[in-house]
Amino acid sequence: MTIARTLRVGIVGVPPLSVMQTLTAPHIKVYDLDEPQGRIDIETASPFLPQVYCGILRTVMANSLIIRPDVIYIDIGPGKCDCAVHTATVLEDTLPKTRIIRTRNQDSTDFGTPLCTTRMDLLKKMQAITASVQSTTPYHSLQPCKAVAGFWGVPPRDFSLLSLFPDTTHVYGWARCMENKTPDNLKLELHYNPDIPTVFFAQSFCAKTALARHLATKHPHALYLDCDVTAGNSAKAKIQAFLELSGI
Amino acid sequence: MLLADFGTSYSKILDTSSTNGPQLIASRDLDRNLQVDIGTGHNGKRHCRHYVNELTALARGGISLIDAESFTLLDCGSRDIKYVAYSEGKIEDMGWNAECGASMGFTIELLEKYYDLDFRTIEVPATSFSVTCGVLGMSHIFDAVVSGSSEAEAVAKFVKGIAINAYNFAKRPQRIYLSGGLCDNPLFVSAFPCPVVPLGRFVLLDGLKASCEQLGLQ
Numbered sequence A: 001m002t003i004a005r006t007l008r009v010g011i012v013g014v015p016p017l018s019v020m021q022t023l024t025a026p027h028i029k030v031y032d033l034d035e036p037q038g039r040i041d042i043e044t045a046s047p048f049l050p051q052v053y054c055g056i057l058r059t060v061m062a063n064s065l066i067i068r069p070d071v072i073y074i075d076i077g078p079g080k081c082d083c084a085v086h087t088a089t090v091l092e093d094t095l096p097k098t099r100i101i102r103t104r105n106q107d108s109t110d111f112g113t114p115l116c117t118t119r120m121d122l123l124k125k126m127q128a129i130t131a132s133v134q135s136t137t138p139y140h141s142l143q144p145c146k147a148v149a150g151f152w153g154v155p156p157r158d159f160s161l162l163s164l165f166p167d168t169t170h171v172y173g174w175a176r177c178m179e180n181k182t183p184d185n186l187k188l189e190l191h192y193n194p195d196i197p198t199v200f201f202a203q204s205f206c207a208k209t210a211l212a213r214h215l216a217t218k219h220p221h222a223l224y225l226d227c228d229v230t231a232g233n234s235a236k237a238k239i240q241a242f243l244e245l246s247g248i
Numbered sequence B: 001m002l003l004a005d006f007g008t009s010y011s012k013i014l015d016t017s018s019t020n021g022p023q024l025i026a027s028r029d030l031d032r033n034l035q036v037d038i039g040t041g042h043n044g045k046r047h048c049r050h051y052v053n054e055l056t057a058l059a060r061g062g063i064s065l066i067d068a069e070s071f072t073l074l075d076c077g078s079r080d081i082k083y084v085a086y087s088e089g090k091i092e093d094m095g096w097n098a099e100c101g102a103s104m105g106f107t108i109e110l111l112e113k114y115y116d117l118d119f120r121t122i123e124v125p126a127t128s129f130s131v132t133c134g135v136l137g138m139s140h141i142f143d144a145v146v147s148g149s150s151e152a153e154a155v156a157k158f159v160k161g162i163a164i165n166a167y168n169f170a171k172r173p174q175r176i177y178l179s180g181g182l183c184d185n186p187l188f189v190s191a192f193p194c195p196v197v198p199l200g201r202f203v204l205l206d207g208l209k210a211s212c213e214q215l216g217l218q
Helices: A017-023 A055-067 A082-094 A122-134 A159-164 A174-179 A186-190 A208-218 A233-245 B054-065 B104-115 B134-146 B151-169 B186-190 B203-215
Strands: A007-012 A028-032 A071-075 A099-103 A149-153 A169-172 A198-203 A222-227 B002-006 B010-015 B023-026 B036-040 B048-051 B071-076 B081-087 B090-097 B176-179 B196-198
Touching: A007 A017, A007 A055, A007 A082, A017 A122, A028 A122, A055 A082, A071 A082, A082 A099, A122 A159, A122 A169, A122 A174, A149 A174, A149 A208, A159 A233, A169 A174, A174 A186, A186 A208, A198 A208, A208 A222, A222 A233, A233 B054, A233 B081, A233 B090, B002 B203, B010 B203, B036 B054, B036 B203, B054 B071, B054 B081, B054 B090, B054 B176, B054 B203, B071 B151, B071 B203, B081 B151, B104 B134, B104 B151, B134 B151, B151 B186, B186 B196
Parallel strands: A007 A028, A007 A071, A071 A099, A149 A169, A149 A198, A198 A222, B002 B036, B036 B048, B071 B176, B176 B196
Antiparallel strands: B002 B010, B010 B023, B071 B081, B081 B090
16 A cells, blocks of 8 residues: 655645646645745745745745745736746745746636625635635635625735724725636726725735725725735724724 | 823823813823823823724814814824825825834934924925935934034924925825924924924824714713
């Protein structure tokens, strides 16, 4: 009897569904390298990526250096970003024993966004959305709720800022594209609800800061917010005050 | 009822049962065991039973003091700067530079004492330093003094640089309502590139009064 060795696979961004379907075997352990994994210090990435760089990709680099996956699928298509293109090169040169596989996810089949619109603690909701990347089966339907607030943007590096929102917050932006398994869906990413106070969030040093700020200008009742690695007191105070002063 | 705004350098305390106005106390002289009913400010959480977010207190103070539906209210403190902007009665924008607003008030007070200056007698200079932070800004002052500028002129350029930073931070409004101790600094107030309406250093206390009403605290 032979026991299959566990294959450790890292994913960056949202790889195509066809890739994720190959990663469901029991001997494969998948690491979402975009998210902090345990207590890995983000400064681990500093010798390889500039400190003034997207906090998510610095996290990817730090995780990869410590976990040293056998394979990394890194999406470098329009559903991710140019920073990922260059991070893939750095990873390839830094981790010669890790196979770096570049993908360009342009899946266009809508999987649905039941999590984005249901009533749930926003932090848990975002965790469920990011976990949904690894699911390849159709989603269970969830009862949608009436939204009182909106969160537009990417899953933040520091999820703690999400704990300030009410449970009836709907999620928009790239996080919604993520749940829908269509990360390159600009039409969906541009969607927001003008009738509810909305925080437009982007990671500092991310190209999406331009879109977040632009949409916040168009939205009649919005707050633009960007944060780097951790959400400081001022960022949290802004969210709290915005929601309070909006009557939430 | 005791209300307090616990700032980095100064704390402002109001006893609503007294006819005396608010008290101004250097924060370093505060009784460590002081507890108030409702508070705000950088050092507030450990001193009060009910804490109000500083931006919320600022906004509510602005609403109670400013007779306009649309306004930008900028608070310049010792360590940070923050603003709220209202448009037609609704919150439109806000910002809080908590870590480095050039450590504005603190640095200006430090320079005033160090060079023994009287800001009431200093004119606004035609030009300003580019002040990205208090420490780098002070280097400009030292360089200017070495190059022959008077100390007062060099500090005035620094103060004007900080005023322009604050104006840009608040998104360059047509008029600024100003809150905080720097309202008492005529050089700073005059250095803004737009009309400034100084509201004094107790705006957040007015915000706390409004919060008390909203929360049903008596």
